Structures are given as C-alpha cells and as structure tokens.
Amino acid sequence: MFDKILIANRGEIACRVIATCHRLGIATVAVYSDADRDARHVRLADEAVRIGPAPAADSYLRGEAILEAARRTGAQAIHPGYGFLSENAGFARACAEAGIVFIGPPASAIDAMGDKSAAKALMQQAGVPLTPGYHGERQEPAFLRAQADAIGYPVLIKASAGGGGKGMRRVEASADFEAALASCQREAQSAFGNAHVLVEKYIERPRHIEIQVFGDGHGNMVHLFERDCSVQRRHQKVLEEAPAPGMSEARRAAMGQAAIDAARAVGYVGAGTVEFIAAPGGEFWFMEMNTRLQVEHPVTEMITGTDLVEWQLRVAAGQPLPRTQAQLRIQGHAIEARLYAEDADRGFLPSTGRLHHLHLPAAGAHVRVDAGVEQGDAITAYYDPMIAKLIVHDSTRERALQRLQQALGHCRALGVTTNADFLRRLVMTPAFRDADLDTALIQREHAALEVARHAPHAHDWALAAVLAASATGTAGRGGSPWALADGWRLGTAAPRQVTLQAGPQRRTLPVHGGDGHWQVRLEDDTVVVTGTVGIDAFALQVAGVLRRGPYLYQAGDLQLLAGASALRLTLHDPVADAAQPGDDDSGLLAPMPGRVVALLAEPGTRVARGTPLLVIEAMKMEHTLQAHADGVVEGYRVRSGDQVEDGAVLVDFQAADA
Structure with missing residues (x-):
C-alpha cells in the first residue's frame, strides 16, 4: 500500500478520498486554487499545495502543476477523483513517466473509452448493443445536421470526450440543430478541452441505467450491480438509486455481462461505469463508459457493503480485487x-x-x-x-x-x-x-414540482418585520450613533415603517418598540413580539409562540430559518427605490456571476421575444439569455471573455412597446 497520496481534485470527492486514506493510515496531500485556499479538503489533508488561480483551466486542469506538487511532497500516487483530469489519458501517461501511480485505468483504456465515437466502434466489435447514431470523425456543422436529419428527430448531441451532462443538447427540429451544436461544442471545449461531438437518436422515455465494474491487474473483473440514474435535469443526475426498481435477475445478468464485456474489450483496470439507455420494453443500448469513479458510487457501496475508494487504492497498489463475483450480494x-x-x-x-x-x-x-x-x-x-x-x-x-x-x-x-x-x-x-422512472420525469412532473409560493402567514410577516427593523436599526453599531436607524425620538421611539416583499406580495408594516418588546401592526390586528435578536440568530415569541433560529440580512435580502419554515424576503428602502431607474425593460441583466462566452446578435438588430442574445458560462455550464420582449438590440456592454457579476447590465435593449 502507499505511504502518501495526492488528491488532484476538490469538494466532496477529495474529502471522501482523504477520509479513506486516513482510515488506512495513508498520508494525504491536497491541492488548491486561489478560490480554494480555505476549502474543507485543504483543512482535512495532511499537506496542501497551491496549483494556480481560481479558473480550473489555470489550476485543477494543469497536469504539470499537479505532478510538481506530487514530486515536491513525495506522494507516490495521485487520485484524480472525478471530473477535471480523471479521464485525461495524457495526464495518466505523464504520471507513469514521472514514476507516480495514477489511481485509475491505464491510459490506453481512457483513450479507448474517452473518445465516445471510437468507443462505439469498439463496442460494436465486442457485441455490445449500440444506440443508432453518427459516431464518426467529420465535424462540419452542415454534415452533422444532415446526419441528424437522416437519424430523425429528436436527436442528442453529445461531447465525445465528455460526461456529467456537459456538452450535451437535445434537439427537436432541424432548424435548431446548428445553434445547439455550437453551444454544445463551446461547452465541451471549455469543460474537456475537446469540441468533438457525436449525434445519436434520442430514445423516448428512456431509463438511464449504469453498471459499476471493477478490474484488477491480475485479470479479475466483476460488476457490482446496477444503479438507476434516470432522474435528471439538463442531462445531469439529480437522484440515483440502487438497485434499479423493477430489474429482473435475467436483465441484471445480461446488462452486467455486457458491461464486463465492454470493460474487458479495453483491458480495463480499476473502477469504471458502463452506462446504458434502457427502453420501456426492456431493450438496452450502450451509451458510454466513464473511466473513473462516479459521483453516485455511494449507493453501490451501501447495497454491497464495500468501500470503492479503498478498492481503488488496493488495485492501484497491485493487489487483487477484495471480492469475487460470487461473493457480491445486493443488500x-x-x-x-x-x-x-x-x-x-x-x-x-x-x-x-x-x-x-x-x-x-x-x-x-x-x-x-x-x-x-x-x-x-x-x-x-x-x-x-x-x-x-x-x-x-x-x-x-x-x-x-x-x-x-x-x-x-x-x-x-x-x-x-x-x-x-x-x-x-x-x-x-x-x-x-x-x-x-425515465429521464424526462422532472419535465413530466413540472406542475407538481412548480413552487407553490405560499404567502407568509401573518405571524411570519410580524417576525420578519421585527428582524428587519432590528437589523437595519443597528446598522450604526460600532460607528457613529447618528448612523443608527432605530426611530429614536426624545421621550419615545417613533414607529418604523418596514416594507417587505415575499414573491409577488409586498407589505408595509409599522413596527413600534424595541429592546425586547415590539408591536407590529398587521391590517386590523396588532401582533406582540418579545424576545431577543442577535447578530445572526433570534429567539422571539410571536403572539405567545416561541420561534427561534438563525437569520441573515445583507444588501436588503432577509433570510431566516424558524423550525421547519424557511423564509426569504426583500426589504425595500423607499429612498433607495426612488433613486433607481424605472422598470422600462431597457436592459438584460446577468442572472448570476459568470463569464460571457458568446454575443449572438448584432447591435441594431430587431429581434422577437425569446431570441437568444448572449451566452454566459457559470460553474462549467452554459446559460443562454433571451430577449424578454420584441425589440431592438441597441448594443452590448460586455465582450466575449468578460467576467461579470450577478445583476450586471449586459445588453442595452429597447422593447418595442417602450
């Protein structure tokens, strides 16, 4: 076994690998970017090394920086986690050349399965059933569109080097194909450094069922049964479970054998997942193989009583698999x-x-x-x-x-x-x-999943009003007393007028009192609130009912938790509101912090409502912003490549009815 391992990843997978290593007595090295200096995985590891600035391309995707960190700390092996460099054959080869063990499959297996187009051809030779589609090398947009037309819509465009739902688009009609292709290729290039795609028939009402496989360097290969990962949004998994509901023993055996055949075809060693699309009638087709541990691997561990990260470490150290196929059971x-x-x-x-x-x-x-x-x-x-x-x-x-x-x-x-x-x-x-279950479950259940924005109860309004009055009233704490907004007057405090909004509802509530005793006027009723409000928590009796919990007030946004209730309200400052420009539909705002990757309309263009205007990338996913009305794109305030903040004005837009 190894003495020291470097984890070339972040987040929960890095924390999980560190925990397993420590249980086995293995020292750990974390790597971090400037954005991760104080992250949990850094705090848990025995050592930590900075590898670059915040963007992944400048840090977690820099193989040479990670290898240098391993050399500097004396790490004998690198665990890549999932994402980033976990399926990068070049990095696996660089590890081998540096004399450092890559805890994953051989580079040849990553190559074979990493290019989804080549993998399809290999699986066809191995007798594994395939989804109809185009898996070739040609990437001209017109050619790919012709292939999609021949396959028949809907089709799925997929990044050949990708996974995790990134670089993937469902296309319903030929007219939409090239725009979806361009977006898919940009996202694939950004996430995986490879814009190559394949086009497949989209199977209606499919289930996404995957098989966990594991091989060692002694020729042993097992599968650890299946997981159902059908519940997805934007092709990213939301819920996963094992075993798959309704799976017969015959179908389980057939899919397990197909997965083993696929893994053996590339000489697989380590943890891998063979993913299948399954039709309602029971047919299944090979979709792809992820040559790494999956995010959802814990459900397999729970039903088999295994630690797959420990298996990875033991196999990478040259040990045989801890169990045979006959010893594996679903529990x-x-x-x-x-x-x-x-x-x-x-x-x-x-x-x-x-x-x-x-x-x-x-x-x-x-x-x-x-x-x-x-x-x-x-x-x-x-x-x-x-x-x-x-x-x-x-x-x-x-x-x-x-x-x-x-x-x-x-x-x-x-x-x-x-x-x-x-x-x-x-x-x-x-x-x-x-x-x-099927991959469209979330869309099918849209009505049930839509937020029923229940208006806050009267006592919720009163509670929030007291918290808002207290938070803003103590704004001068530690500074000038003249900065206090507590309604102080000679003799008695004046009532505070607190304007709160929750969803579409807005109320202005007079709040009287302070120092542990308040009265809030609610229409024809007065609610008495007593108790304490701290900097970040409260304990208040509202009409005789004790409510306690944390709260957060920042930039006019009030969030609070009280028992099972979670409330989020906006506090309106009438002076600040009056100074803001009117709602004249004159601009398009960034819905989140991110990077602008494409400007889609020429200044001066007249567009219809719903026309894509700009693409912004955040957290490795693209989001297309559309015109909210018919009108004219007067100009852009940003350029491609700019980093923007939440709420920034991106487009000068003149609505037709303005």
Missing part, C-alpha cells in the same frame, strides 16, 4: 440526492455566496452525508455548486424513500439558495414514489 436499497447551491425556481441557475448557516442531517446507520463544504465556506462561480450528497439505505425502497424524505427535511442553509425544497417535492411525486 437492501439505497438512494442518493445531490444537494446543490442552485435556484430550482429560476431554471436551476447556480447560486453563489457564503454559507453563513448550514445544517445537514446527522449521519448514522441509515444516513450518510458526503459534504465538500461546511458552514462558513464559500460557493464560488468557478466550480460545480454541489454542497453535499445525502445517501440513505434501508431494507426496502419504500423505507429508504421515507428516510430520504426525513433527511431532506433537515437540510437548511443561509447565504445561498439550495435545491433542498425542490428535492423534497421531487421525492414526493407519485412518479418517483411509484418508480415510474
């Missing part, structure tokens, strides 16, 4: 949910900021939490916005689902928007509960 059912910093109600836009408060469920025999961040850490625009993975396990799918619902109910965060509420709604849909 119970496991489900994983990915907790992201993203706003599901705004098209899953990434959310950046500092985690001023983070509460996750307690780990135990049935609940596992793999987290890459802790309270106080920052979610930046540079990397994947995953906060944690929640994995539950029990004897049956029904019991595991109950545990997942309970675990999601314990997820609370302040400082960023998370998808926790969306996940809670998702796992409670009849389709997921009844295992009516």
